[in-house]
Amino acid sequence: MFREWDDQFGGGLRRKAVIGQLNEVSELLQDSHPAEIRRRLFGTVAHLAETAAVMSWDSGQQALAQRYYILALHAAKPAGDFAFAANIMAGMARQLLYLGQTGDALELIRVAQDSAKDATSTVRAMLYTREAWAYSKQGRISAFRRATDNAQEMFAAATPDEDPYWITYFDAAELAGTTGGRFLDLAHTNREMADEAAAEIESAIDLRRPGRLRSSALDHIGLAEARLIQGELDEAVRLGHSAADVVEQTCSDRARVKFAEFHQHVATFAEVAAVAELRERIGTLLAKPPTTL
16 A cells, blocks of 8 residues: 555655554564564565655655665565565665766666576566666666666566566556656757657556556656657647646656756747746746645
């Protein structure tokens, strides 16, 4: 349920419920328990702390998110869940990429990959997308394409019935959206990649499960940005308004930061009436405090 909350709304007041449960379970670890119960308690702490980390990050609380990630990683080890430890490291790496610490992120991703050699194909595909993300930030196009191909091949070989429940978020839509976002990063300096970015993001929009507000917002902003790079101004404006409709429904700081970047990208065309209207709407939206769902 907590993971579904995060997928739908990001941070907000729901984060406090997760932290409350985390505190309760952490207190239980202060008592004496049989080894198997203790292992399971550590596992629960790891999952709750990881969810709290993601929600804190999505609320713009970066330092707090890092502390929860570290707590989650420390708990995953005595729980004996090395695949989930790799997932936590992937989350930590994603945050580092978001903060511009690309070298540290890539090093962490490689540690995660080493510890997840026995993980399912879906988990390994997700880790390859993180590796590709780092390469896109570094402008290493050949390495990016290689890692992206590895992610797609690994995902195609996946057997969902073997996957742990916590990786179910990484579906075909997530793979397409993540890949499209990375093509979009590169398209700002390699304009020919905008077509690939748009194709992947369109696929993500078509495949997204209902209720994934944060992901949907990021998809729509990304596609609007891709259309802008392609020179399709009218379509970029239309998609920008669609993105605003979704962003208004979520308290995701990541979505708002991405929308602020798009607001800057369209500034070049501010003399166009439709663009000026969109920029005014975005500016008004971003000036309001996010909804605290």
